[in-house]
Amino acid sequence: MTASADPQSPLRDFRKTQEFFIGIDSDGCAFDTMEVKHKECFIPNIIEYFGLAAVSKYAREAAEFVNLYSLWRGINRFPALTMALDLLTERPEVARRGFKVPKLTGVRSWIERETKLANPTLKAEVAKTNDPDLALAYEWSEAVNRKVGEIVRDVPPFPFVRKSIEAMSGKADVMVVSATPGEALNREWEEHGLKSHVALIAGQEMGSKKEHLGIAAADKYEKTKILMIGDAPGDRKAAEANHVLFYPIDPGQEDESWQRFYEEALPRFYAGTYAGAYMNEQIARFEKLLPELPPWKKA
Numbered sequence: 001m002t003a004s005a006d007p008q009s010p011l012r013d014f015r016k017t018q019e020f021f022i023g024i025d026s027d028g029c030a031f032d033t034m035e036v037k038h039k040e041c042f043i044p045n046i047i048e049y050f051g052l053a054a055v056s057k058y059a060r061e062a063a064e065f066v067n068l069y070s071l072w073r074g075i076n077r078f079p080a081l082t083m084a085l086d087l088l089t090e091r092p093e094v095a096r097r098g099f100k101v102p103k104l105t106g107v108r109s110w111i112e113r114e115t116k117l118a119n120p121t122l123k124a125e126v127a128k129t130n131d132p133d134l135a136l137a138y139e140w141s142e143a144v145n146r147k148v149g150e151i152v153r154d155v156p157p158f159p160f161v162r163k164s165i166e167a168m169s170g171k172a173d174v175m176v177v178s179a180t181p182g183e184a185l186n187r188e189w190e191e192h193g194l195k196s197h198v199a200l201i202a203g204q205e206m207g208s209k210k211e212h213l214g215i216a217a218a219d220k221y222e223k224t225k226i227l228m229i230g231d232a233p234g235d236r237k238a239a240e241a242n243h244v245l246f247y248p249i250d251p252g253q254e255d256e257s258w259q260r261f262y263e264e265a266l267p268r269f270y271a272g273t274y275a276g277a278y279m280n281e282q283i284a285r286f287e288k289l290l291p292e293l294p295p296w297k298k299a
Helices: 034-049 053-068 077-090 092-096 105-113 119-129 132-151 161-168 182-191 209-218 233-241 254-271 277-287
Strands: 020-024 172-177 200-202 226-230 245-248
Touching: 020 161, 020 209, 020 254, 034 053, 034 077, 034 132, 053 077, 053 092, 077 105, 077 132, 105 119, 105 132, 119 132, 132 182, 161 172, 161 254, 172 209, 172 226, 182 200, 200 209, 209 226, 209 233, 226 233, 233 245, 233 277, 245 254, 245 277, 254 277
Parallel strands: 020 172, 020 226, 172 200, 226 245
Antiparallel strands: none
């Protein structure tokens, strides 16, 4: 069976070479790419492909909230798309304009039955079903990828990322754990000379972050010696689902978070003193930063 037929085989084949394992999210965590990708690549294409020009202001607010400023920050692009459309549907300003937000029923059904929410699986589903919603979502997702490839260049890792990853060398097996397409991940990590420091780059084609950690690491290392680093609640949930440790990179405070990781958290992780009160303190601070309700609902 080829890797293309079994996209998760690299996870199963992941070999333990060190005592510790560290998974690192990419967009918004290692690299300052979240804002530019969503505001310049994702959202303009959402407005174009799904015909939202008449309510573009509200569509932009909804998509930015889901993808950047909420409890759902960092989730896979397809559930994020339907969540943004749901928020848009609820806006009274949109209803007053008589605007009908696309329901994307076919996309919602696909999300419910598929765990590898990525362009290759979506393309296969389009070929199998000829569903117009899925075909449109695929065209949109491909357009997003093209735009990311065109404009997201020369965006360096956050300060202390390189030092931190270098400090992992020889002590921990390191894997990129991300919901971003693998092509973009490989390009970005290669561009900044970091790819050689990680054993595997796992993107959306290999499944969810929970699956990445579960298949590659959960049964190969002691649970207290596995750490996930991420900037979104989904990263924390992936760690918790596998009963492993989590270190948050606080949105808006990334520089300070990485410095704290390098100077405090990583040494504690190696020493076995990260779990417990110290980790809980990091997570409590992180959770206060991302609300569940958008600002227009609070009023």
